[in-house]
Amino acid sequence: MSAPVLAVDGLTVEFRTALGTVRAVDDLSFTIGEGETVAIVGESGSGKSTVALALLRLVPDPPGRIVAGRVRLDRQDLLTLDDAEIRKVRGRRMAMIFQDPMMALNPVYTVERQIGEVLRLHLGLPRQQVFDQVVELLRLVGVPAPEDRARQYPHNLSGGMRQRVMIAMALACKPRLLIADEPTTALDVTVQAQVLELIQELKSRLGMAVLLITHDLSIVAETAHRVIVMYTGRKVEEGATAEIFADPRHPYTGGLLGAAKWEENEGNELREIPGAVPSPFDMPRGCSFAPRCAVALARCREHAPALADVAPGRPVRCFVAQEAAR
Amino acid sequence: MRGLSTLWMRFRRNRGAVAGAVTLGLVVAAALVGPLLYPVDPFDMVGQPAQPPSASFLLGTDVAGRDILAGILNGARISLLIGVLASLAATVVGVAFGALAGYYGGWVDDVLMRVTEFFLTIPSFVLAVVVVAIFQPSVVTVTAAIAVVSWPSVARLARGEFIAQRGRDYVQGCRAIGMPDWEIILLQIMPNALPPVIVVSSLMVATAILTESGLSFLGLGDPNLVSWGYMIGVARTVLRTSWWMSAIPGAMILVTVLAINLVGEGLNDALNPKLRKR
Numbered sequence: 001m002s003a004p005v006l007a008v009d010g011l012t013v014e015f016r017t018a019l020g021t022v023r024a025v026d027d028l029s030f031t032i033g034e035g036e037t038v039a040i041v042g043e044s045g046s047g048k049s050t051v052a053l054a055l056l057r058l059v060p061d062p063p064g065r066i067v068a069g070r071v072r073l074d075r076q077d078l079l080t081l082d083d084a085e086i087r088k089v090r091g092r093r094m095a096m097i098f099q100d101p102m103m104a105l106n107p108v109y110t111v112e113r114q115i116g117e118v119l120r121l122h123l124g125l126p127r128q129q130v131f132d133q134v135v136e137l138l139r140l141v142g143v144p145a146p147e148d149r150a151r152q153y154p155h156n157l158s159g160g161m162r163q164r165v166m167i168a169m170a171l172a173c174k175p176r177l178l179i180a181d182e183p184t185t186a187l188d189v190t191v192q193a194q195v196l197e198l199i200q201e202l203k204s205r206l207g208m209a210v211l212l213i214t215h216d217l218s219i220v221a222e223t224a225h226r227v228i229v230m231y232t233g234r235k236v237e238e239g240a241t242a243e244i245f246a247d248p249r250h251p252y253t254g255g256l257l258g259a260a261k262w263e264e265n266e267g268n269e270l271r272e273i274p275g276a277v278p279s280p281f282d283m284p285r286g287c288s289f290a291p292r293c294a295v296a297l298a299r300c301r302e303h304a305p306a307l308a309d310v311a312p313g314r315p316v317r318c319f320v321a322q323e324a325a326r
Numbered sequence: 327m328r329g330l331s332t333l334w335m336r337f338r339r340n341r342g343a344v345a346g347a348v349t350l351g352l353v354v355a356a357a358l359v360g361p362l363l364y365p366v367d368p369f370d371m372v373g374q375p376a377q378p379p380s381a382s383f384l385l386g387t388d389v390a391g392r393d394i395l396a397g398i399l400n401g402a403r404i405s406l407l408i409g410v411l412a413s414l415a416a417t418v419v420g421v422a423f424g425a426l427a428g429y430y431g432g433w434v435d436d437v438l439m440r441v442t443e444f445f446l447t448i449p450s451f452v453l454a455v456v457v458v459a460i461f462q463p464s465v466v467t468v469t470a471a472i473a474v475v476s477w478p479s480v481a482r483l484a485r486g487e488f489i490a491q492r493g494r495d496y497v498q499g500c501r502a503i504g505m506p507d508w509e510i511i512l513l514q515i516m517p518n519a520l521p522p523v524i525v526v527s528s529l530m531v532a533t534a535i536l537t538e539s540g541l542s543f544l545g546l547g548d549p550n551l552v553s554w555g556y557m558i559g560v561a562r563t564v565l566r567t568s569w570w571m572s573a574i575p576g577a578m579i580l581v582t583v584l585a586i587n588l589v590g591e592g593l594n595d596a597l598n599p600k601l602r603k604r
Contacts, residue, residue: 056501056502058498058501058502062432087504088504089504090501090502090503091502091503091504091505092504095502095503096499096502098495098498098499103494103495103496104495104496104498104499105499106496106500106514106517106518107496107518108518109517117500117503117505118503118504121503121505122504166499169499169503172503
């Protein structure tokens with residue numbers, strides 16, 4: 001097998017606050033291969049968006065800091081690059097789509113100008129060529145009447161159109177890795193499907209790797225090859241999407257799936273995970289999920305479990321699951 | 327261009343602002359063409375001292391027999407010139423400080439804002455007097471002195487705007503496509519942060535004119551140029567016998583400053599996004 005497009009190894013991100021240091025991402029490792037879509041799922045506060053920012057080295061510093069780990073894009077370590085070098089990676093080899101397309105475009109510039117920025121910054125194209133390219137990109141992402149749209153301002157566009165513009169911007173330099181941080185959360189359900197389909201189609205056409213960050217499991221089921229479940233900054237489970245959905249091993253994964261599939265539950269009962277994500281300043285001593293876990297043992301409250309394979313390619317961070325697999 | 331026309335529409339809705347703009351236009355016109363149409367040297371002794379307004383001297387003469395109309399027309403040039411230049415300089419410096427402090431935060435913010443606060447703690451007019459007194463009074467030093475006391479408020483405003491904008495997703499987006507910081511600051515955030523700054527700077531022109539008048543009144547103006555404040559200062563001693571000598575330049579200051587304030591209000595209506603929905 002060829003080298004993965006993205007290899008993350010032991011990534012650890014800390015935030016220094018007035019109340020103390022918080023680990024937003026703790027020793028996270030994963031890889032994404034060419035043409036592969038990997039999803040990171042988790043609740044708010046699980047650190048999934050911080051991962052996205054850390055990959056591009058956009059974690060706000062201060063207070064945030066990447067304290068350990070390696071992020072390699074096509075074998076090149078991104079964490080050791082200087083500012084000018086990382087800028088050449090951003091937008092060119094690794095691009096990002098943001099959650100809220102309403103906010104992610106500058107209100108004072110036309111669509112053409114904003115997509116054109118990427119082309120100008122990385123490819124140094126002259127003006128007329130920029131316009132043609134922008135129109136071409138808008139056509140690629142399915143924006144109707146691209147010549148007219150290119151001259152419009154963000155407030156002239158609907159949410160779905162803006163997200164398409166964002167995608168066009170992200171794809172302008174044909175990146176190797178596309179990070180989509182909750183790409184459809186702010187959109188209508190009908191538009192969501194279109195946007196996801198578009199990302200999938202473009203991925204296969206351009207041979208990118210995609211990192212999808214979401215809390216919406218239905219999106220994951222439809223688009224991702226592999227799933228990484230995060231809880232309190234740690235990976236608690238990983239596996240092929242079909243396997244995770246059919247046979248979740250970590251009680252948290254089970255809880256997430258149970259909560260998502262409430263329509264199929266007996267009596268349409270919403271099965272929620274009791275409690276809330278623990279405060280980062282008051283982490284439990286043992287497993288961070290133990291206080292909310294239905295099957296937690298005495299041991300779980302004392303010691304934090306490590307990741308261990310319960311089946312080939314199925315690392316899980318849970319004593320109970322590891323015990324059961326033995 | 328459509329943006330400009332909507333701005334004009336919103337501005338026009340404020341009648342006071344339109345009146346202010348017309349008045350200010352007249353003052354500017356007087357400053358520009360007045361001395362050409364009425365080519366009398368304001369320092370020349372042209373007649374008997376302390377004449378009230380009459381047919382030969384429309385606004386009378388001052389204690390040294392100088393033509394007050396000529397002084398008013400030439401003074402308008404100096405007042406407006408110093409007002410606009412000082413506020414421009416203050417805006418440039420203030421925005422630079424505020425932009426860097428707001429965008430970078432952290433220690434950059436701490437250092438720049440401590441410097442700003444240092445200037446804010448000193449009474450501004452006293453500081454202006456000191457600056458002019460240390461250097462020789464001239465158009466340049468007076469302008470500089472007014473700019474020195476005016477920029478901190480712009481810096482704080484610009485900083486606030488930049489802090490509000492830097493957290494917006496489009497800024498993150500610009501960084502995510504590899505845009506360098508200076509481009510984000512100048513080309514991306516600046517156009518979004520500028521409207522409130524423009525309002526404050528326009529109002530600052532009025533304050534600058536007042537400060538200049540105050541300095542000239544105290545004899546700290548450029549000795550080679552007539553300004554309205556200087557004229558009031560000269561007429562101060564004969565206030566009870568020849569009131570028009572100080573009242574005329576005083577009224578000019580009042581009208582000009584009022585007009586600029588009205589225009590500033592109108593700009594605020596036109597540019598302030600919070601008022602747009604009304």
